[in-house]
Amino acid sequence: MITNVLKKVHIFSGLNKEELEKLCGIVKVKAYNKGDIIFFDTEPYFGFYITEAGLVKIYKISKDGREHILHLIAPYNTFAEVPLFENFGEEYEDVYRYPANAMALEDETRVILIPARQFRLLVESDSKICIKMISGFAKRLRHLNHHIEELTLKDVTKRTAGFILTEYNNKKKPKNRKESDSAIELNISKNDLAAYLGTINETLSRTFKKLQDEGIIEVEGKMIWIVDMDKLKEVAA
Amino acid sequence: MITNVLKKVHIFSGLNKEELEKLCGIVKVKAYNKGDIIFFDTEPYFGFYITEAGLVKIYKISKDGREHILHLIAPYNTFAEVPLFENFGEEYEDVYRYPANAMALEDETRVILIPARQFRLLVESDSKICIKMISGFAKRLRHLNHHIEELTLKDVTKRTAGFILTEYNNKKKPKNRKESDSAIELNISKNDLAAYLGTINETLSRTFKKLQDEGIIEVEGKMIWIVDMDKLKEVAA
DNA sequence: TTGGTTGTTTGACTTAAGTCAAAGGGATAA
DNA sequence: TTATCCCTTTGACTTAAGTCAAACAACCAA
Known part of the structure; x- marks a missing residue:
């Protein structure tokens, strides 16, 4: 059943049954209730996530408690992939932190954790995933650009x-909309x-x-x- | 001499002499003076750029003329790569626009244009470039995240x-700094x-x-x- | 049904930052 | 040298949006 979820995730859409099952073997499913923290931006990085059900907010908090939400992650979308690729291939592998905080916004929010180390090997061996990853990053860059434009102008x-x-x-939109x-x-x-x-x-x-x-x-x-x-x-x- | 510039650009650092010269064959060098526009965000997309000398600002303008600068691009850095990879591999290839405006901030600013079509082929055939591209995008995402955090909090x-x-x-920092x-x-x-x-x-x-x-x-x-x-x-x- | 928690609205007030206008300052060219 | 342009600073004023406080509404659990 997890393979059915992974299949719907853009970056994995090109994988065959065998590859999906192999991927399944390394992932970890977690469940959260509304308000539960998935990770803080102070935690060491373990891997990235996929929202399977529910809704996740990615956000930052200022010293005096004001909050800003960067992304809202709907099912079948990924989050926290950025640290995967910083200094990719360089010899030293520093301890990375998550780039922001993540919280479940609904009860029974389910997420899938893809461990960094194993996934890196997969990316290096599969250029199709690599290109989909770039395409996903490009979309996110476009989104952040737009976000900044809105905020500042x-x-x-x-x-x-x-x-x-x-x-x-x-x-x-339904076909016959009123x-x-x-x-x-x-x-x-x-x-x-x-x-x-x-x-x-x-x-x-x-x-x-x-x-x-x-x-x-x-x-x-x-x-x-x-x-x-x-x-x-x-x-x- | 252009190969010497390209060599210093992160995404091309793994290319050998032959590959660099091939790349050289498709690029186009352009020169600008202070205040000159390199592209507007309304223009159709041709390809991405590398700053060879000088300084380039990437910015947006509001209806009433207020300006916000997203990036300042120093020599040997790339800009406007995002549209390259949106809907990458999908059948239709829409007319893309540049995501923001670009202006030279110094006299004798020189930039290198890498045409989109040819570069896409290069990326698909070279997984090393692909991974470096991801790594570059990851750094930019980190930068924009930080930028938003600063602006909002x-x-x-x-x-x-x-x-x-x-x-x-x-x-x-110099060795013996005062x-x-x-x-x-x-x-x-x-x-x-x-x-x-x-x-x-x-x-x-x-x-x-x-x-x-x-x-x-x-x-x-x-x-x-x-x-x-x-x-x-x-x-x- | 009650009580409590959380989310939302409203009012009065404060303030950070933008607008407008004018005056300096520094560089360059004629 | 003077004139011109552009960049920068300063002052007086305005305003969008934040703060604080209180009331209100909705929702759930006991």
């Missing part, structure tokens, strides 16, 4: 509007959303209210309806 | 102090430094003055002396 209102649009576009489908459902708390958008709780709340008062969206709990798509795009731009 | 004063420390640590060596020299304008630190001109100027008044640094033109290293570290933390 746009205010909270623009970022919030942009987030809603992105979520809406990522949503699978207008009522111009809604998104948050799968994280507004606290976490604020931390992801580089702001805080209260400011996000006020921003939602403002967009609502302007007749652009309608917010009710975790549901957000897009009332005026054109205006929303205009605000986000 | 620290104020301008902390970021400025952190920048000075990083520059100081990157500086080659105390007078606890200085760094900016190789960019304070305008650009502000854009790199996610702030503006005026705020950076005031921040320098504050750190100077507190007896932590001494600023004179492009020179910055570290007067009280312990305090500086404390501020940056």
